Amino acid sequence: MIRDRFDLAGKVAIVTGASRGIGEAIARAYASAGARVVISSRKQESLENVAASIRQQGGEALPVAAHNGDKAALQALARSALDAYGRIDILVNNAATNPHFGPLLTAEDSMWQKTFEVNLFGMVWLIQAVVEPMRAAGGGKIINVASVNGLRPGAMQGVYSATKAAVINVTQTLAVELAGDGIAVNAIAPGLVKTHFARAIWENEAVYKAIIARTPQQRIGEPDEIAGIALYLAAPASSFATGQVFVVDGGLSIPLL
DSSP: OOGGGGGOOOOOEEEEOOOHHHHHHHHHHHTTTTTTEEEEEEEEHHHHHHHHHHTTTTOEEEEEOOTTTTTHHHHHHHHHHHHHSSOEEEEOOOOOOOOOOGGGGGOOOOOOOHHHIIIIIIEEEEHHHHEEEEEHHTOEEEEEEGGGGTTOOTTBBBBHHHHHHHHHHEEEEEEEHHHHTTTTEEEEEEEOOSSSTHHHHHOOOOOOOOHHHOTSSSBBOOOOHHHHHHHHHHGGGGGOOOOOOEEEEEHHHHHHH
């Protein structure tokens, strides 16, 4: 049955940046599909609230605070998942930061360092931590949340865009390197989504209007609209997909003449 192709029963998923926004929506979707979800972000209290809500809806969730720019914390996150559930089947690298909004060359060194540590290094560190358990289980699914800014740089978001372009490149590299282990690696490239993370963009009237004018659907996205593709990429339905970038942007990236 087609429903079985989207069933995550018995699977264990780690989702970073899951205390709100896209990460929270993905965690909820996975729990609804039967997965046990290990949710992570910087603040334990926020995670506890999300986990409690998931449990109230009949799901299973383990909240584990971990800073995505801290290698030791991410290694501990993976160990917590293994200690609790004995396996890791799915990893969603969603946590990100964007401390600089302005011309590229005005970004301070600390901003470059923080953005690359959280958006790129943290992704790689966590993948390193889960690959062996996935191999031991016979395979797994890794989903990296990139951005349309990784395909074309966003105005005043040069540093962030550079990290997301790197996320896409690393995704494709690992898809080749890990295919023999039964591990699929894909990326999602959302357009502008109404999240706290993107608030500085969608609350800026001039920037918002410019984006809407270029978007065929004439609106921005909602977190739940990213969760659907994330469920597909975690489920058996996507068994022949790897190394791909799935754009979900309301048509923003279509090159119109």
